[in-house]
Amino acid sequence: MANLTDATSLQQFEELFKKNSKSLTVVHFHAAWAPQCSQMNDVMAELAKEHKHTMFVKLEAEAVPEVSEKYEITSVPTFLFFKGGEKIDRLDGAHAPELTNKVQRLGSGGGGAARAGDVPKEDLNERLKRLINAAPCMLFMKGSPQEPRCGFSRQTVQILKDHNVHYSSFDIFSDEEVRQGLKTYSNWPTYPQVYVNGELIGGLDIVKELVESGELENTFPKTVSLESRLKSLINKAPVMLFMKGNKEVSELKCPLFLPFLSPETQFKRELNENGELASVLKGEN
Structure with missing residues (x-):
């Protein structure tokens, strides 16, 4: 795709900005050893298909340290958003729904009036389908994992944390259309809602039942711990x-x-x- 590319040097990075100074440019600072970066690259590829006028750039953080240091990249994945040659937003972490929302909002001029020839608004059902498939495990909740805004959401977050489940989340308070539409789409009237591989698992009660039956471990994707990742790296060769x-x-x-x-x-x-x-x-x- 013409609007999805890799920047492998400082010169190439700067040239891409000159060519796309007027449109939104999204830069993904990633690392080959981080599985969550691979997942977000897939999300970027899907977004690139839908947002033809937005440039999506993948940049390996450790391979182009001049750029990473300039923008204070300390972890991956990190996304920076540029328009008019200026950085206008930032997203740290593998949060596919939030990345999607930022691309939609910033790419449309921050919610300004639609211009002639703009792509029609995405069908709600298609958008919901894309959101629930944005990560292997998706939690639709009130608030964020850092700041849950209801007791049920807080308990769900704690259970996922206790069982080392790797997931992305979506704050339903951030989008009323998604909040109401998902109830009908999945025929589930309350929140939180948990999905695995695009399939509805249920709410807090179902998650608790999975814990009690011992089935939760086999249902949800696990987070690879830093200790395990480091152990894998240092054992990659006889001498590292x-x-x-x-x-x-x-x-x-x-x-x-x-x-x-x-x-x-x-x-x-x-x-x-x-x-x-x-x-x-x-x-x-």
């Missing part, structure tokens, strides 16, 4: 080096790691610093 940049000459970010380089790579680095690398590669010496 965690460093700034990578071991190629042009990418090395910190001189403290020079002793870990192979003799061949160190030799290339010395030639590069002396300005002799190009001539050696061409066979002039």
